[in-house]
Amino acid sequence: MSGPGHQAASGPPAVDVGGQSPYEEISQFFAKHYKAVVAFLVYACGFPAPDAEEVVQDIILVIRERYWPTVRALEKPEAYWYKAAERRCRRLLGQRAKRIAEGDPDEHLLGVAHPADQFAAVDRRQALIARIRELPPRQRQVLWLRLAEDFSESETAEILGISVGSVKRQLHDAKERMKELLGDSATWEADQIL
Amino acid sequence: MIIHKLLHGLAESLKDEMPASGEAILAFTEACRQADNDPRERQRIGDIADLLEAEETLYAQARAAADRGDTNTAVPLLRQCAEAGTGEAAWLLAQLLEDTGDIPGAMAWYQRARDDGDPRAAEKLAALRLRPCPLADLAGSPREHRTAAPDRTTPAILVSHTYDLWTNRALLSAAAGPADQAADVSGSYPELLDWLVLKAPHHGTAPGGKQLNASVLPVVFSCPDCDHLASVADVWRAVGEARNYLVHDTSWVKARLAMKLTKMLRAREPALAAEWTLPGLLVLWAGPGGPGKSQAAAEWALRWRLDYEDYDRPCPANLGRHLAAAGRWHPRWPGREPTVADVMLPPSEVPECKPDTTVAQALELLVQSGTQALPVCQMTRVTGIVTLADLARHISDHQGVPPVTETVRALMRPATIVPPGTPLPAIAKAIADDGIIAVAGSGDQPDGYLTAESLLTQAPPGTSARPAVPDRPPLLIPGSGAVLLNRGR
Secondary structure: OOOOOOOOOOOOOOOOOOOOOHHHHHHHHHHHHHHHHHHHHHHHOOOOHHHHHHHHHHHHHHHHHHHHHHHOOOOOHHHHHHHHHHHHHHHHHHHHHHHOOOOOHHHHOOOOOOOOOOOOOOOHHHHHHHHHHOOOHHHHHHHHHHHHOOOOHHHHHHHHOOOHHHHHHHHHHHHHHHHHHHOOHHHHHHOOOO | OHHHHHHHHHHHHHHHHOOOHHHHHHHHHHHHHHHHHOHHHHHHHHHHHHHHHHHHHHHHHHHHHHHOOOHHHHHHHHHHHHHOOOOOHHHHHHHHHHHOOOHHHHHHHHHHHHHHOOHHHHHHHHHHHHOOOOHHHHOOOOOOOOOOOOOOOOOEEEEEOOHHHHOOHHHHHHHOOOOOOEEEOOOOHHHHHHHHHOOOHHHOOOOOOOOOOOOHHHHHHHOOOOOHHHHHHHHHHHHHHHOEEEEOOOOHHHHHHHHHHHHHHHHHOOOOEEEEEOOOOOOOOOOOOOOOHHHHHHHHHHHOOOOOOOOOOOOHHHHHHHHHHHHHHOOOOOOOOOEHHHHOEOHHHOOOEOOOOEHHHHHHHHHHHOOOEEEEEEOOEEEEEEEHHHHHHHHHHOOOOOOOOOEHHHHOEOOOEEOOOOEHHHHHHHHHHHOEEEEOOOOOOOOEEEEHHHHHOOOOOOOOOOOOOOOOOOOOOOOOOOOOOOOOO
8 A cells, every 4th residue: 555645636525415425435434444543543552542533533534635536446445544643643742742841741641551550450451451552662553553453564564654574573573572571371361351 | 373362352342442433423424514614624634634745755755865875865854754753764864874974873763763663773773882982872862962981991870771781791791891890780779879869878878988968969950060069970980980880670760860960960070971771661660659769759850850851752641640640749849830630529529419409408418528518510510509608597597497498599609610720829719708619621510629628638649638527417407308418429
């Protein structure tokens, strides 16, 4: 998948009814993938959940406004959504990091307990999330896209703007690190996350 | 396979928790309409699209320039991309800088790539560290001001979060001078830095056998040019001469203190060298419980307002979280004036009544909860308050027996509603007059309440600010019947 390029559509699809209008098409596309994109931003990119939903919505509006005819023709249209949302989040996170010295720390809190926080009542799922968060950012993203969302190596590379070789290497390292972090994998195997 | 299954299960369960598709489509439809009808919203979406395109173009141009060997063009473009964290820009930039002989610059960007999780960068860093270079060039932060150390045997304090970095013996010897001088002193490190930062003289002497008055450090931090800095430098030098120190598994605050201190020392004593390696995610408290060294370290960090300008990409969530925890430990943190949000009670801990609550019921609630005033809520919205004084006056007017069916509607007074960030001094008069104020939430529902009682009660961290109220016998007002106390909602 390559970027959708600069082909500007003639405006957003009209809010129309009847048949499979562009609007219905993009609505279905949105409904099908938005949860996965939000989950990727929150748990793989470390973006706060309410803001992640806003970013996901902004990006789908961008796609609708400019790129829908191009994106819909891609083999995996959602990959562009992931890619653009990840970039938007990274930029916003960078801006926040610069402001953090002056801001109220409470604004930057995340709902998920830090792995070092022994007071937090973390359940099994949160414990897994906490372990994923111990991975370096890029490894976390590669792991999520490859294993949680089943993107191919080349699609993952395109979404993150890195090489396929790097994806392979980072996935390998991320898996090894996860094995260390999970410790007794038999315990995890026995427990269902769902 | 187990990891694959776990990730899949996790992703699916997370998706299940999100709003149903129907709600999402409604929200999407609304967002589309807004974007179509509101020119400003449309402009905002257009701006985001432009920015994404610009980033894409910049990265493409940078890579193209690098591919054709145009370093002069590629380096500034890649630098912009790397600072924004785009793709593999940090890795590509580091390679270019290495090719052009800018080893410190290359190491800084390799380090960035390594912190992102690129294993190639970790290998490159290790290889570069084996090359002969001044120790000061090894500093981990890209923006750190580096002063060249005169030789490799200069006393050094090495502060690193990750032990893995130092497990390679060759790496260790290259970084810390002669191998027999370098040592893993993780066991003795706490004594070193805790002594420097926290301990009073009567708790022991420094590793160098010299004394340092405990009151020195506040002075040092607030007045770097004072003579006390020389005392610290002497101790530091004595420590370094005895042995190069490798520090790992340290806390963020201690590492920050060490960085701050070493910077100040090196400005004065260029011969002193230090290296620090701080990844994006650090464990702040080794032990989360109770006051102790960590608390004292947090107070230091907060009091002296350590700046983050040379800290490469802190993790906002964790940083904010730990600072908030430290702030709770240290309520006089000068960087932040206490606000109503700090001491407010959650709505669930403040009894509420409705406009059609009877006077007797309201009085019973007030007495049982030990407060001076009650919020009156219609659904979740605060429509007013009733105070104990007003009710008492009303009952007195009726010779102690208010009509059974009389409600508080006529006795309500307007509620004071303030934003959560309101400084405490600003609400002093309102709390004195009314006994309670509501703290505005995002919707109709208040975020919490501030009562005169909660304001006067300092709660220990992690507990409710609400004072314990002893059970009292029901208030018997003739004709009012029994009243059920409902403190929840």
